[in-house]
Amino acid sequence: MDPKPIITVLFLISATVIAAQEYVRPPPRKALHFPWSRKPSSLPQQVHISFAGDKHMRVTWVTNDKSAPSVVEYGTSSGKYSSVAQGESTSYKYILYSSGKIHHTVIGPLEHDTVYFYQCGGQAPEFQFKTPPAQFPITFAVAGDLGQTGWTKSTLDHIDQCKYDVHLLPGDLSYADYIQSRWDTFGELVQPLASARPWMVTQGNHEKENIPFLKDGFQSYNSRWKMPYEESGSSSNLYYSFEVAGVHAIMLGSYTDNDEYSDQYRWLKADLAKVDRQKTPWLLVLFHVPWYNSNKAHQGEGDGMMAAMEPLLSAASADIVFAGHVHAYERTKRVNNGKSDRCGAVHITIGDGGNKEGLAHKYKNPPPEWSVFREASFGHGELNIVNSTHAFWTWHRNDDDEPIRSDQVWITSLVSSGCVAEKTHELRKILTEP
Template sequence: MENLFQFSWCFWEFQIGDHIEPLDPDLIASFVQYGVFGSGFNYEATGSSLVYNQVYPYEGLQNYTSGIIHHVLLTGLDPNTLYEYQCGDPYIPAMSSVHYFRTMPSQSNDYPSRIAVVGDLGLTYNTSTTFNHLISNHPDLVLLVGGLSYADFYLTNGTQSDCYSCSFHETYQPRWDYWGRFMQPLLANVPTMVIAGDHEIEEQAESQTFVAYSSRFAVPSEESGSSSTLYYSFNAGGIHFVILCPYISYDKSSDQYHWLEWDLSNVDRTVTPWLIAAWYPPWYSTYKSHYREAECMRVEMEDLLFYYGVDIVFNGHVHAYERSNRVYNYTLDPCGPVYVTVGDGGSLENLDIEHADEPGNCPDPSTTPNNYIGGFCAFNFTSGPANGKFCWDEQPDYSAYRESSFGHGILQVENETHALWTWHRNQDKFNTAGDIIYIVREPDRCPV
């Protein structure tokens, strides 16, 4: 995959209420003027624009229409190079201030220096601390593992909802605009990839889902052979990332599964030695909240990830931190992935504290499935220390470290076999690691 960069921004104000009139996307053009840092804006690229609506089938709910959202794709960029740019419409004129970004390295023996990983940010006091610490750690690439704006936690009148579990609930779309403005210092200067979680579903009239997510974020679906914005892949130097979604079909007959099998089979480990996967709900989490919720997805896809030698998996959803040992099918395996849950970015929900293996905390199996993720697959264990039970009686041996604190993680891939993972608590200084470990690949021991 060549060095591609997609620029997205929003111009003009949103509208919300009973009588909304969508803007005409052709009112303003989509331009990015850019050049290598210090050489001026020697290049220009144009793109497309759109407006999306969030419309409800019930009276009394306020509908929403966005400002004009622009997407411009830049190609042919030099690897590992600092660029400066501004975006807007130079003929009005209406151009942004100047921002900067660095492209990804392209060689198999070169990697982004620091990759920040965090999920479930929302827009809270804790989000601010996470955000400030993350920026202070100077990432070259950011992976947001779902749970972005939490607009679905608010009614259309802007007040917080007390019925998130209702079969149909409203979302307050201006939260997306507020979140985007808050995140601009990061998003305007650091390449950022996003993942869709259940907070991005946002069902509306005619059963439309993921409209805000798919409209606001441009991901390399087409470039990676995917037919959906909800699953895709990309390279960052010697790392191949695979992004998946459990909220659409993923079984072995689905388009997503067939795409995943095709994508993994085409990874050249001499070019991208590291293989990292990410999606929202974790397969390996010991917290009571969302315990074994994504078991159906694990049953369908785990063998495929293991067969192709995925090294690391990042998840969110659980509002706490947990890192596993290398594991496959709930059993320690030196060739399985390391699973890291980082759903501790700062969402307005409380931190998850209780563990399913603690006395009295094991949930009733019938309460664990998620309607969007599939049917009931989380049966009692048939072997090992938890044989005949739904939960372990103590912290499972695959769970290496767990802590209920807000924070973010930094991955530093140093070469084709060693990567340093550090997790940073919000209550510590940004450069202090609460959890630190080298993740080591053993390609001779675990051939793909």
């Protein structure tokens, strides 16, 4: 008797039993403690980098010395800096809090796939980063709703083990929630990773921090995390786009006007009109509040934005949409207009980075037909775009500090499936509407 059928049946039974076992989630962890230490006022702190247009990088850091220069020296050899760039600086006051001097300096042009060494403000220590490749493959680490807890630290440690090129964060960074010193500790927490790879972020509800009649929203976020909005033709730091290695990424704002009469919507139309899918066959979109969410938390909060913008992104054949806000993980089929659609986007909710509010455990049952995988656990994702046609997505659950790969799928681009060509007329019609 051929043993292969028996082995196959045993494997399927084993897989079914394992899948049926409910994952026992570990308990929540406390907020991290950052002991105060006296540092030289000119010491660069909270260093992080982000894209600033083609072949350029923005270096951001904070000093307590208000006279410290916004200068970055850099080169391809440690301690030998062949180039220097002068930047700008800002600061802000928030009730009784006064920020340090926040420096933003753009460096470049830079070579692709190259390690650069740099110093900020002429002061040690030396940092280094690696520029992304010029073409595929490229890997993105993805984690939202980070905060500053023990689970945050575990998530960051796992991301640090990943050989990634760019970090994508769909909102809710520090969970400072009006306590401005928490922005400083968050910058300190992420510096080891954010100074070595570009972090591309968009805002969440915890970045608002507005006080009616006293403070406008997003002051801290906009001052500290300047993104390439000007370089991408946007008038707001809350929405922008960038391109890297065959990918066009659009970062949208869930908490600024986004209806069809808004500046953001008009900018999005203009940005999509510039996209060349031969040059950038993959189109990624990030924002904070998910449109497809079968968790009971935050139901319906993205409906207004979805009604206005989903037809536009669908016509543009967006491949993958990342969101946060819901403190859990969920992946959909390709979906559009509330149902499965072979030319729709894969929606991934990944608001499970490690925040202080805990996980969203309750899901709607039965699950919608478009929901493929969902679990309320902390973790992070990795998107390895292999070429113009295929990408490999994995989600890594934090399981007692071990990154357990719990969900994985190969995703085929809409360019290769013919959807982009099919929707050319539809997109052109929407883009030319007044």
